[in-house]
Amino acid sequence: MAIDGRDAHDLLRDLIALDTVAAGEGAAAALTAGLLDDAGLSTRTVGWEPGREQVVAVTPEPAETPPLTFTGHLDTVPADARDWRTDPWLAELDGDHLVGRGASDMKSGVAAFLAALRDHRSRPHRCRGVQVVLTAGEETGCDGAARIPADLLRPGGWLLVGEPTANRVVPAHKGALWLRLAARGVSAHGSAPELGRNAVVALARAAVALHDAADWPEAEGFGAVTANVGLLNGGTQPNVVPDAAELLLDLRTVPGSGPEELRSRVRAIVGPDVEIADLVDLPMVSTPLDSPLVAAVRAVLRDAGLADEPSAPARFFTDASVLAGALDAAGTVVLGPGEPGQCHVVDEWCSLTRLEQAVDVYGRLLDSWCSPGSDLLDMG
Structure with a gap:
């Protein structure tokens, strides 16, 4: 044919x-x-x-x-x-x-x-x-x-x-769990960053920690859960300490790794001060x-x-x-x-x-x- x-x-x-x-x-x-x-x-x-x-x-x-x-x-x-x-x-x-x-x-x-x-x-x-x-x-x-x-x-x-x-x-x-991570800081003049709290720096540290994490769950045939920092932004201009920042994280899921477990793992990596919300949850x-x-x-x-x-x-x-x-x-x-x-x-x-x-x-x-x-x- x-x-x-x-x-x-x-x-x-x-x-x-x-x-x-x-x-x-x-x-x-x-x-x-x-x-x-x-x-x-x-x-x-x-x-x-x-x-x-x-x-x-x-x-x-x-x-x-x-x-x-x-x-x-x-x-x-x-x-x-x-x-x-x-x-x-x-x-x-x-x-x-x-x-x-x-x-x-x-x-x-x-x-x-x-x-x-x-x-x-x-x-x-x-x-x-x-x-x-x-x-x-x-x-x-x-x-x-x-x-x-x-x-x-x-x-x-x-x-x-x-x-x-x-x-x-x-x-x-695989499935997908996309998370929105948000950090809140305190604005200050760029010449005095010690007077503020930089939200971009907080999420940049979280981004590196998520990227370097190596203990994601695995499943036979599917391999391991993967984590990709797909977007990181915040701030308004160079001479202002940013008081807000956002990170979008793409997790690809495998059997046995539910959303609740993965959110808990992300929380353990980024710490208690970062807000975490679901964007997409696909089985x-x-x-x-x-x-x-x-x-x-x-x-x-x-x-x-x-x-x-x-x-x-x-x-x-x-x-x-x-x-x-x-x-x-x-x-x-x-x-x-x-x-x-x-x-x-x-x-x-x-x-x-x-x-x-x-x-x-x-x-x-x-x-x-x-x-x-x-x-x-x-x-x-």
């Missing part, structure tokens, strides 16, 4: 050309909603402010079983064009690599699945049921997925996440290696001539942290053409070969899902 991946090439270029950095996802939602409409799905867009629209689409045929759901996010992290060798939204071709912000994370996954779905829907068959959920605001803590009304989603079935795995099946990923996702979903995806990968051995849990989180529960999904896997090492980097790229492979793999999975004689009919 070989599906032409050129449609996915063009769609990926079109998606990269849309600047969807934590806003503006509406343009990408409109583009993809049109394609899903053309494929015969019942399509809705939903957002929480202008430009922050998302897409929920489902095959309209009556289904005796829950659908196979694909999800991907339309937003990206920022890109400073001064650091890139080309315009981040130009989608320049460099050999087999298509370069641009979102190429790997994760507009390639969206493009590949939509190309495969369009081909799948073009061939008459009794469709078992397919659902597509394209979100906004994933990069800022799955904001969009959490805002999708429950009555727009068709529950049950399997959840396929198109995040970057280089077309390897990943049955689990990890884990599907057993012997589950029907993992077996089905591995079979499809083998048929496509690709490696089928499951990879270790991903370090990143995905919208599955929200959607797996909202859908009451029977299982979740992450599988996408992007390169995990290209997430959030300068000159981000995706291999067009992997993009074409993903179109093929997604197409095979869709066909197996809907095949009348397939064992998958008993696996959802």
Whole structure:
């Protein structure tokens, strides 16, 4: 089986050309909603402010079983064009690599699945049921997925996440606990710092201590909890002792390390005078290696001539942290053409070969899902 991946090439270029950095996802939602409409799905867009629209689409045929759901996010992290060798939204071709912000994370996954779905829907068959959920605001803590009304989603079935795995099946990923740390000080003239209490210095010490901490909990297969100081700011100008400062901390969680324990560990590291508040609390996702979903995806990968051995849990989180529960999904896997090492980097790229492979793999999975004689009919 070989599906032409050129449609996915063009769609990926079109998606990269849309600047969807934590806003503006509406343009990408409109583009993809049109394609899903053309494929015969019942399509809705939903957002929480202008430009922050998302897409929920489902095959309209009556289904005796829950659908196979694909999800991907339309937003990206920022890109400073001064650091890139080309315009981040130009989608320049460099050999087999298509370069641009979102190429790997994760507009390639969206493009590949939509190309495969369009081909799948073009061939008459009794469709078992397919659902597509394209979100906004994933990069800022799955904001969009959490805002999708429950009555727009068709529950049950399997959840396929198109995040970057280089077309390897990943049955689990870490969770995330983002904390806001705040310090209060006493303002004074910059020439007399001893008369004040510097809030920035207090949080700078906390930042170094958090960065250097080495005793975070571990879990088999997942590795250790990680801690990243992602933002530190405070003060107004050089000649004023800052009386307030803020630090944002990103903890990636593993089984057995709950939010309460991690907050306590952070408190022990930064001391009693620093305020701690939750920003994001996303659960990890884990599907057993012997589950029907993992077996089905591995079979499809083998048929496509690709490696089928499951990879270790991903370090990143995905919208599955929200959607797996909202859908009451029977299982979740992450599988996408992007390169995990290209997430959030300068000159981000995706291999067009992997993009074409993903179109093929997604197409095979869709066909197996809907095949009348397939064992998958008993696996959802």
